[in-house]
Amino acid sequence: MFDAETKKALLEEFFSENREALGRIEKGLLKLESQPDHRELIHAIFRDMHTVKGNCRMMGFSRLEELTHKAETVLDLMRDEILFMSQEIGSSLLGVVDRVRKTLQIIAKSGSEGEADFSATIQELEGFVTTPQPEPSREKILKEDQVDAAKPDNPSDPIEITLEDAAETPIQRPTKSSKKTSTKVSSQAVPEASTQTPSVVATSQPSSNSKNTPPATSSLAEEDTTGTCAPIESVRLSLDRLDTLMNQVGELGASFNQLKYVLAKHPDQVDQILELHSKQIHWLQDEVIKYRLQPIGRIWDQYHRLVRDLAVETGKKVVLDLAGEETEVDRNVLVSINELLGHLIRNAMDHGIESPEERVRQGKPAEGRIDLRAEQKHGQIFLEIRDDGRGIDPKEVLAKALDTGLVTHEQSLEMNKPEILKLIMVPGFSTARQISKISGRGTGMDVVQSALNKVGGTITIASTSNAGSTFRMSIPQTMAIVPALLISDSGETFAIPQVNIVELASFYGDDIKTHVEGKMQFPMVRFRDKLLPLIPLQRLLRRDGPERNGLRECERIHAATSLHVAILQTQDSLFGLEVGVILGHASLLIKPINRIFSHIQILAGTAVMPDGRISFLLNVPALLHGVEERDHP
Amino acid sequence: MDKKKALIVDDSSLARMMVRKFFSDGFEDWDLIEAKDAMDALEKIEGQFLHLALIDFNMPGMNGIDLAEKILEKQPGIAIHLVTANIQERMQLRAQAIGIGFIKKPISREKIIAAMQEQTK
Helix, strand or coil, X not given: CCCHHHHHHHHHHHHHHHHHHHHHXXXXXXXXXXXXXXXXXXXXXXXXXXXXXXXXXXXXXXXXHHHHHHHHHHHHHHHCCCCCCCHHHHHHHHHHHHHHHHHHHHHHHHCCCCCCCCHHHHHHHHHHHHCCCCCCCHHHHHCHHHHHHCCXXXXXXXXXXXXXXXXXXXXXXXXXXXXXXXXXXXXXXCHHHHCCCCCHHHHCCCHHHCCCCCCHHHHHHHCCCCCCCHHHHCCCXXXXXXXXXXXXXXXXXXXXXXXXXXXXXXXXXXXXXXXXXXXXHHHHHHHHHHHHEEXXXXXXHHHHHHHHHHHHHHCCCEEEEEECCCCEEEHHHHHHHHHHHHHHHHHHHHHHCCCHHHHHHCCCCCCEEEEEEEEEECCEEEEEEEECCCXXXXXXXXXXXXXXXXXXXXXXXXXXXXXXXHHHHCCCCCCCCCCECCCXXXXXXXXXXXXXXXXXXXXXXXXXXXXXEEEEEXXXXXXXXXXXXXXXXXXXXXXXXXXXXXXEEEEECHHHHHXXXXXXXXXXXEECCEEEEEEEHHHHHCCCCXXXXXXXXXXXXXXXXXXXXEEEECCCCEEEEEECEEEEEEEEECECCCHHHCCCCCEEEEEECCCCCEEEEECHHHHHHHHHHHHCC | CCCEEEEEXXXXXXXXXXXXXXXXXXXXXXXXXXECCHXXXXXXXXXXXXXXXXXXXXXXXXXXXXXXXXXXXHCCCCEEEEEECCCCHHHHHHHHHCCCEEEECCCCHHHHHHHHHHHHC
């Protein structure tokens, strides 16, 4: 019917439209569970399912068409208030979303829907439909050939949705102004619905088929990102922006030709052209990075679903509250953030939030809370996930760490509470009273640490017994091209991200003595009337650092003829870093650090210098911790 | 001679794309106006003279048959076809009463040609 190119374009549209519709259906269903009487929402979900069905038919995917048609039938009956939203129906319809997504991925890979078998899901959906209803008139409406035309000839129908309604329906894509959304998730079925709908377990799911079609909940717990991460794989660019880029690339080409000409004819004017050239390149870099930034809300959407399914699975009640969805992050960083937030949410659901009974016994509301916040400051993303669960017991953590030999008795005496809490991030550690399939066997938290290391982020943990835990993370907004200050020390070149730099200061001769003093056995630098900790980079770099004694370090600094200090800021502190030589500024293309060195927390990445040598990007927040670890072994 | 004008109204972008492809390959003497819903359609056809309209039945906001009636009010005599998978009898009667044709989903080149031939009759 069409040539190959047209077919490809149609298929792409098929994927993108369906993905968007499935996203809205999923979000809508989750919302419907807490607001089962939201008529407009049911209509909107129905229409999206109808579109997905129509698209599948248009492209000739008959198995998908059959599956989505059955789902549409159930939604149609909900539209007519014959069926009512329940946990069972919610799970079934969400299961349809999962299976359609998965099959779309299969189609994307192989071009056909293959031998996809939806018979168990279809049977489940038919179970809702064919259950005898009290009123005899129902049978007529159950005919599937009437699905398309339910009540359309009655314009005054009160449940008919208008355009204005549709615009206000909260399942629309999050806009810049939607700073806050929240989903209420309850593990209990809607009371009125549970009496009218058949039980899924009783009417469907033949055991022979259960392997092919696991219930929606368990499949999600194992592979949360199925399909939902796909949008991050592509970025839509408006033609306007593309044209702007194209123009700039054209100008770049022109100035390159100019450069060649000037080099040959007027070598004295090279500097001028080079300056223009570098301006153009920087502009391009900035522009391209802008396109890579994506609102964090793109990955957050799926967490409502994750929390809902985990709540159903564990019999807990939880409200997930999100704020700062518009915060923009480089898409590569987004992938890492997704990984670690998924783990932290699972962890909070599994270990943090208690069962409703236990919560009531503790005098807390039966419904637990998980709060997720994001904000952007100084080129860093600050993420916070807080639960109001049982909290982490430092005594329990320490006992476990001693038990497994992670720390010695002597070490344990010197550890303060934050340090003890951080032990849960050490590989192999788990305080779970029982191994659960949700967050696994101690494989959660060290994954968080390694995901953070990959993007040069840091984490702090706070916890209060019976009041809950808070995990705070700081992560660079982008890891692609980082404006940095180059310095050298101990024979190596290092780069400090520009976002961390407040000022540079060099002192010579006697000035050094008046600006550096020892305090509490540590060198401090006086800077703009403030006394800041002064950390010599060489102390961090060498295990056999020249001076471990703070006072003698002061003497060394005082004896030197010059002192170069970079005043650096992090999430919660300001300090001076003593560096060997300050080299200058550069925009660096940062590559992730080789796995062999990934345990070295003070390094965040590497970059190739113009002369072919490697420089290391310093992870500034880790510099302070590096000192603490060294000085309190 | 001026090109003839056709209108496609469908909230599915895939459906619109499909029809666009049919028109761009084989129906060169036609201009296609695309709209994603009834309001969009009414806005886009303002001041235009249409020859053919293919309208999806199930759309957000106004449904296809109500849109067809509105279009007929402004431009009586235009060939309008509702594109739909299945339809209730009473809807079909209502549509036939005002002279609206039907195209059964999924839409195809042949079905569009048939609708065009009907228009030229």
